[in-house]
Amino acid sequence: MIKNFQTYRSSAGAGKTYMLSVSFIKLSLHGYFNGDVKYYQKILAITFTNKAAAEMKDRIIYYLRCLSLEEDKDNILYNITKDTSYQNQTVFDAAKNIYSHIIHNYNKLSVSTIDKFTTHVVRSFSKDLGLSYNFDLELDNSKIMQPVIALMLSEISANGDNLSELLVGFVMSKVDEGKNSDIEVDLNDFSSELFKEGVYDYFNKNKLSLKDYIDVKNNFSNKIKELEHEIKLLSYKVSNYFTLNNLTKDHFIRGTFYDLFVKKLGSNNYEKWVPSKTLQKNIENGVWYSKNTKQIIKDQVDLCAKELNNFYQQLIGLLREFFSYKEILKNIYQLSVLLELNKRKEKYKKENNIEQLFDFNKKINEIISSESSAFIYERIGERYHHYLIDEFQDTSIMQWQNLLPLLVDSLDYGKSYIVGDGKQSIYRWRGGEAEQFLKLPLIYKSQNLVSKSEWEAKLNQHYHLNMLDFNYRSREEIVNFNNLFFEKTKHLLNEDLQDMYKNHNQKVVRKGGGLVHVELFDGDKQQYKEEILEKIVRIINDLTYEKKSLYKDFTILCNTAKRVSLVANYLLENNIPVVSSEGLLLSSSSKVNFLICVLDYINDPYDYVARAAIVSYLNKNKLINDELHKLNLQLKDLNKFRNILKKSKIIINEVKLLKLSFYEMIEQLIIDLNIKADVYIDFFLDFVFEYSKNLDCNLPSFLRYWDERKQKEAIVIPEGLNAVQIMTIHKSKGLAFKNVIIPFNWEDTKNKNDIWVNSSHNFNGILPSALVKSSSKLENTFFSNDFKRDSNLRLLDNLNKLYVATTRAKDRLYIFSKSFSKNIKNDYKYKGNLNSFLYNYHDIYPLYMGNDNFAEDKQKFSYDLFNVKEKNKLDWREIISIKNSASEIFDIDKSKNKKDQGKLLHKILADIHYLEDKNMVLESYCSLSEYKNQSFSKIKNTINNFFLSEDILRYFDHNWIVKTEKEILMPSGKTYIPDRLLFHKKSDEVVVIDYKTGKAKKEHENQILNYARALSNMGYNNIKKVLIYVNKENIIKEL
Template identity: 30%
Template sequence: MFILCKKTAMPLIVYKSSAGSGKTYTLVREYVRLLIQNPSAFRNILAITFTNKATAEMKSRIVSALTRLSAGNFKDYETYLIKELYNDYRHTEADREKYILQIRANARKALQNILHNYSEFSVSTIDSFFQKILRSFTKELKLPMRYELEMDTEYALDEIVMQLMQEVGHDKELTKWLEDFTFARIEEDKGWDITQTITDLGKEIFKEEVWEFLTKNEANDVPPNDAQPGPANPDEEENQPDNGAASLKRRQRYKQLKHLILEIEKLKYSFETQMAAFGKQALELIAGHGLQITDFKDGTASFFDKIADKNFSEPGKTLQSIAEGKTNNWRTQNSQKKEKIDQLVHNGGLQTLLIETLNYYNQHLPAYQSAAEVLKNVYVYAVLHDLKDKLLSYRTEKSLMLISDTNNVLREIISNENAPFVYEKVGTVYNHMLIDEFQDTSAYQWQNLLPLVFNSLGAANTVLIVGDVKQSIYRWRGGNLQLLLKQIKKDLREFYTEKTEKELTDNYRSAKNIINFNNAFFETVPQLLASEEGQKQLHRAYASVTQGIVRQEKGYVSVKLIADQKADGKTIGWKEQARIELVEKINNLKAQHCQLQNMAILVRTNAQGSEIAQFLNEHNIPVISSESLLLKSSVKVQLLIAALHYMANTKNSIAKTEILVNYLAIHRPEYKPDHLVFTDHLNKSENGNPMFTQILPPDFETNLQRFAQKPLYECVEMLLQQLQLNTQPDAYVQRFQDLILEFTRTKSADVGHFLEWWQENKDRDKTSVIVPEGENAVTVMTIHKAKGLEFPVVFIPYADWSMKPDIKTILWTQTDAEPFNQLGAIPLFWSLKLQNTVFEAKAKSENLKSFLDNLNLLYVAFTRPTQELYIFSKQVKKQNNPEIPESINQLLWNALNSFAHSQQFNPDEGTFEYGQPTNWALMEQKSTQTMQKLTTYLSNDYRSKITLRSDSERFFMLFDNAASEPIKLGQKIHAVLEKLIGPQDVDKVIRKLQIKGLLTAADEQPIKQRLAQIFALPQVQEWFSPQWEVLAERTLLCNNQQRIPDRVIIHHNRAIIIDYKTGKPDAKHHRQLHTYARWIEDMGYTINGKYLLYLYETGAEVVEVTGE
């Protein structure tokens, strides 16, 4: 006899991984280790991933690993598990065999447990897990029990912005504020339409830190640093004393901000006035000496002309040198007016005026620039509070919770409750936690997980966290790499030891030369930053970038820097050349027996992907891309959309034309009429349009009116049949129908609303088909979507994106400088101008973060290939050495010239080659799957296939004779009783059952009469008294079995169980109540009584059930 000896576990393990280092393998192995120790532990292990695809993959791997282990087909795992689970390393071979047998037996048991209780297999995305917790707290949060989760925040934003604009003219304070905003925009020549500006900045309210900023600012109208953090509770907002308080609060906020705006505008105006005065004074001096601006050297006196015209661009280096006395270059050496100029400069006061002007400029420019940047957004900033209030009302009215709300609301719950209570509410205790992709976790998500992590670690259970700072590419949606870099160590310091952090250093994905190239390249990058702070941050992030080599295949890397060329008087851009070379490379690889499905093209944006996919299609190369998979690219879908537009407005001639064009393209592709033919026919009178009536199916327009009266899904089904689109299977049409079904579940199911939604969403991924694996085509996708994937061959055709922040990037920043410190946190658009403001530190920090974001994107892209990597970029014309490289092509040039393999780089040709191309004829490749395609597409009128039967017929399956009537009445009384909380609910319950078809109007009086007799019984009166908490028809779960007692009433810790019966008394009824009682006692209640209420033909009887 032997036992499984547990070694002393390391409760907290943090794996810092790199691309291809086997982090998923490690997570699965640790999960399996916990299961081998306890085969039933899967219920108490929480594994968190960040995408549904990663969740499915992890579940699949766990099941696969257990299957292989139980079959004795996983030697690597067996060796690892013996090492990890047994203390005695001096065991004999016989002991080892015993251990292996037990490991295999436990693997079989664990696998069986998971498969038989798959719903309790807790591997989920972080959002799914948080939703599970949130739904357990709907009562505490006063949320609707069946609230909808809304993923589309843009749709919600459009709705609340529209609601806000509709208040203009009705709300005095808001109207005045938006009028001032409009006039301010007009003065800046930005137009009067402010809706889009509000919408653009309104997107910020969905960000965690912005929600917190706004909430803090609202707390008693105190500065953010003095307020309590955390999101507002929607119901607390709703229960505030009326709109009067909200209006007063808004008025006070607007008043304070208006005062600050006037102060900031005064500061800005003061600078502009003084600088313009300096300019005019200088121009008067120049004119007074008989001189003109053109008499001076370029970049000197013209400065005064600019500032007189309120152009305050930075003075040139020459002017700065003149003011500092380093040079006297006011004029050229051979100037014909040099005496006059010298007289003016030295004796006429121009030099003195220049010095005074530049001193004032340098001293006051930061405040002026700060004022100018703040004023761009300050009006919308005030409106963000109104949008936040509208959002709270919107989700309450619509009974929904936005996906962006989850972390905010949950943070409030978890911060106010201890972890055991949270677990109790969820209904599961998680002893162990495994968290994947930790670098993509947001600050709020981590704060929400932290109490649960503390709870697990405090009980000496395992918490395993895996992440890679270098693959943190989701900062724009909250991902915070600082959590993995340093915050986790700070938060969990009491559990940290020198053995807590581990590194996965080997790369199992890529061939040797790809790993060597990436090691050298990314080791060099931090040295290319002039900023010492930038170097420090990059060194911390890329400290573990060097990877070991596992695979011995050589691999191949090619980089080509391409310059624009001129030919026949035309410029051939470098991107056009890159596309041509891309096609050549793909065709060459295909000729060398490399399957198309093994190639991937990675791009920075969807627009670039669309451009590449279209180019490949033109060259007859099959492509799978987000653009090609969009439903709008299907002619059949275009026809259906055109038909819906025409149905909504029969005078829509454009829709009518599109119907003809698309219908002909599908059914008569040989017919290609000139668009004038369509115009001619469409311009005819309404009674004479032979083309429309002759080409389209008979009675199309007549049937369209009938279709319009049907629900949206049924309407589209009828259009499919009428337009003969259901003759062959079509993935686009099927997905389009699924999309309509999804739309009608949550939104208004009319044609107009759907067409509006389609117009807004037709370019998004949600409106695309899902392609099965195995298609032999080149994959085109963004780098963000490629994260976690691998391909034998990877092309990066446009490696030239900017490393700088986007001009639409919004920075939320604060300052101690007057008067801006009174604003609290203020949103500013990133620009180079911020570098000479009181917000300069935040701007520089954003520059560095943006550089790291884009470097991480490059790292993700470079680490996707297993065999070959092809990079195309723009040739660098001008070599410069900024503090931070501004673009990827500049970074490539600098790195290729200085890294370990620079001897392979030819700077004149702009080419780099490392290794030899793969011999694909000898490579084992994933075979192309043979797809079994459907030959027909099922599309029928459901009414000819399905007959609906009333619920009442299913509910009362009795003989239709007089003898059965009393029994049927008893069943109906039973149906009412089991749903009653108290006698006051009788009318409401009867109405609900009538709506469902279970009761008729004729049933109402007989049921009420019988219920009055039943409620007259003393024991029944006790059961329905208000002192009890009532659990009616609640499911009991125990040992994988379910039971539903009709009524359980509870007071303090005492419980009484009641069950209603319509048949004859039977011993099995007593046994049933004994079972209920045991299960309820196991929940910690004392059973004070068990009763059966028999409903007879003319009366009722209460029977107390005693004994066990």
């Protein structure tokens, strides 16, 4: 029987997009040969991002065009004809017709994101879903939550109603955790929980009112006190039992059982109440005493063992209940506030006729859970015969189940393809569940589907598993490293999740070569990062200098956006050009932040936070010399603060500024603050300009708007520049880069998530669902299994993230992390940090695999560097002022300002390109009135003496193309100006010459080495560096 449900388990670099593009073309050809040139319109390819959809469309069009021109690109002709009886010419002719038809009917080529397809389905039967025909689709969650949160906060009452009590409790719980006490910021962050697919059922179960939550809180507080009392009574009871039975600490192994009841349970430190892991294990195994214990003591303990075990089990039961109540109570304010926000969100959406993609998925899922698949076909108005689904591991439960009725029905008509890689599942926080890919052809978490049995039977009937096990991306050493690394580290996962890495080993296509370099660095959290950053700069400079790579060949993959900013700023400081949509946020610029703080101060002079930030900036940038702690003591006094500004030569004339238009005010403020404009300031001004188009344009509203946008507004840089790319690992998914660097230790990974639990069977049923902190404290609660599951999934998330990162590399892979802890405990390897994964692979570093001696791919060296040059902001009033004097209008060389003999000497030598120019140049300078003096005759003698040296004359003959005093612009905006550059006319030799008139210094050598490095970055390899000290001896120093 033909198997039409073709599933492909893939690995990174295996050519998933290529395979799907080929499959799309083969299906289109099949339809064409059966008389339907429009058959491609019966195929739907689904991806998960607009970029991926565009890439697949481009691939399909490109390959069809190649075939129509009778060209075979990427071996596509072979892959189309190998399983068919098609002749080459037949394929060429068919492709020509299909290509032509698609070009004239491009909108019928169905390659879509899953969200776009879902929206199309919903609009086809919106009436049945109870949706109005003119609803607004809102994709930005914040645009819904901001007005909802603002309205809720406006209802806080000083009288202490239920809402106010819970919100105050929410704020205080955040303060206790050492977090931000800005309630609006907290609520906006926290509200993201409302848009996670997996929490819908928990919301549905929980219908409690605000008053109910107050009652639950009080009930739990009382219950905790009762349980604490019971535990103390048990402690007292067991202590008496020990006394009555003459049992002492020495009767028990290490005395831990005795101490638990006699000492620890009497403490107010609740964490000490929990038996140690060793004690738990001993009691489970019936081990009460050591092997060397006297027999009489053994007999005495054995006699009491049953009763002692009962006491222990009573304690465990009480502790489990006690800590369960405590963990729920910790989050009771968050839970109540979140559910209240959800109610208000739904009300706001209904009142404003707003729908979201999540609503669509939810409503479709409710229908397909109870309706046959034919119902959806009637509403769509068109029927696909084939479905091609990419990146299946990132599909959510609802998304997959909503596609099922369509895909299952299509299996009777032809093949459908699903491609995925569980190892690249890194979007669990967004609803992706890779487990459902592993469970195919079974339907994962499908207990609510009415058609579950029917659909599973059809899927199973047509199911065929294929493996894509070749790696077309990475060189051999990188593939081998990844094969070995993940074979060892996969054993960290529990058995169910290890299936993700089953058959993960890949076969090498790019034989020979490749480099893997793994190194660990000592130091505290800050120091080891600095060393890694220095190492990154050295590697980039070395490889670019040696012409092995361009800047754009390097990509640095970080764990968080915060680390992206850290790396981006460090590289820019070291004159390395950078491209990063995440690292170049406007809010990462200290100048932009300083400007915002000044605006905060203008808006509210009594904003102490703004004052403190301003003073900190002035101190850090050495605009004021006073010690920071002394300056901070003056902040509360407004007059003293203004004196600080005056001492820093900053005058803020609020009255004058507020009279200007908003955009002019910002420009004038930049001038008044003497902020040197750079690319961040330029883009910030663009942001201000766009905002200033609003009718309601004023400072308070702008500051609110900036708070909303500051984590999104970034420098926009065109693709293709010769610059190092820096991005988070999540952003890198699906991409490939020549050289990949993975830095740091991922200690900033957010491991402590909140997790939802089903509490309907606990606490006498008064709380159907709850939100708890994911921490080891849950091990001693009703929710220990939930915690274990969450811990395993978090470890999988981090391992998958590392897999995605290491498999992006084509030629070179660098991993730089923190040295191992000195005292490594058993749980160290499960931490999920980068170095804990490395420890599981090997315990001795640095590690090198392969080398740099491999043939580089041919590439054209491009030097379009990203310029971050600083410049002074010009006042437009000065720019358009009328100039009256001739010296302002004409470019008259005021040589009287250059009487310094060294400068004049440089100027004359710059004008002498070849030897025969010497006399003419000297005469021209001598004829100028300002040089008709004794000092010029000395210069003339020096020049004549200079050209007596044969070693110097060879640099002034006609074998060279000469450039003097020409600027070389570096990526940072810094310029280098060598005195003399010579390019040999018949070879690739380049000579860079610098003249010096004083004593030899080390900095002279550093300067000319910088010139040479700049030339090397421009593609010149054979560079000679020459220092000439112009004096009586004319010393020539070649480096």
